[in-house]
Amino acid sequence: SQKIEQNSEALNIQEGKTATLTCNYTNYSPAYLQWYRQDPGRGPVFLLLIRENEKEKRKERLKVTFDTTLKQSLFHITASQPADSATYLCALWAGGGNKLTFGTGTQLKVEL
Amino acid sequence: DAGVIQSPRHEVTEMGQEVTLRCKPISGHDYLFWYRQTMMRGLELLIYFNNNVPIDDSGMPEDRFSAKMPNASFSTLKIQPSEPRDSAVYFCASSPQGGLNTEAFFGQGTRLTVV
Numbered sequence: 234s235q236k237i238e239q240n241s242e243a244l245n246i247q248e249g250k251t252a253t254l255t256c257n258y259t260n261y262s263p264a265y266l267q268w269y270r271q272d273p274g275r276g277p278v279f280l281l282l283i284r285e286n287e288k289e290k291r292k293e294r295l296k297v298t299f300d301t302t303l304k305q306s307l308f309h310i311t312a313s314q315p316a317d318s319a320t321y322l323c324a325l326w327a328g329g330g331n332k333l334t335f336g337t338g339t340q341l342k343v344e345l
Numbered sequence: 346d347a348g349v350i351q352s353p354r355h356e357v358t359e360m361g362q363e364v365t366l367r368c369k370p371i372s373g374h375d376y377l378f379w380y381r382q383t384m385m386r387g388l389e390l391l392i393y394f395n396n397n398v399p400i401d402d403s404g405m406p407e408d409r410f411s412a413k414m415p416n417a418s419f420s421t422l423k424i425q426p427s428e429p430r431d432s433a434v435y436f437c438a439s440s441p442q443g444g445l446n447t448e449a450f451f452g453q454g455t456r457l458t459v460v
Contacts, residue, residue, distance in 0.1 A: 279448035333390065338387060
């Protein structure tokens with residue numbers, strides 16, 4: 234069956250460190266993978282998209298990698314800040330490209 | 346544009362009652378999605394529409410759930426009769442086009458509590 238898996242345990246890191254979140258998928262062949270941020274009481278907000286032929290994508294302090302052989306994407310936040318604390322979700326377009334399916338999300342807490 | 350607008354933000358209802366959740370997508374977006382989010386199951390896609398036509402409702406849990414999109418600016422998700430296990434946050438999202446390199450824009454969600 235198709236699955237998109239993220240670490241269910243919360244990730245706690247110290248301010249200034251790099252946070253690394255993992256997204257693994259099974260039985261998908263995505264051409265694109267997306268990352269979203271969700272704050273408590275709000276809907277997910279789009280952050281980054283990476284294409285299958287891009288190994289790495291950067292946006293300010295964010296970096297995403299995409300390994301189609303491992304079927305994995307890594308999401309990095311460098312120089313993390315308490316304001317980065319949120320839940321981060323990866324997502325794939327499936328079902329012929331029209332069905333946006335999300336992973337379970339990983340909660341990140343950045344501590345002072 | 347004000348973004349995707351959902352109403353109500355919170356809904357508390359008694360078991361057996363009918364519940365209707367509402368969504369106004371971003372103008373010009375051809376795709377509309379309804380999701381349900383719980384701690385146990387995460388964000389689940391219930392149904393999506395393309396140009397007001399339901400395309401895939403395979404995520405709708407059972408016949409008690411129905412969704413409509415009578416025009417490009419309005420959609421409803423109805424639960425009749427509601428049950429306590431329907432308690433969750435329901436999100437509506439819209440996208441300018443389906444798939445691949447387009448992002449989805451989410452509303453603030455409706456927190457439904459069935460007692």
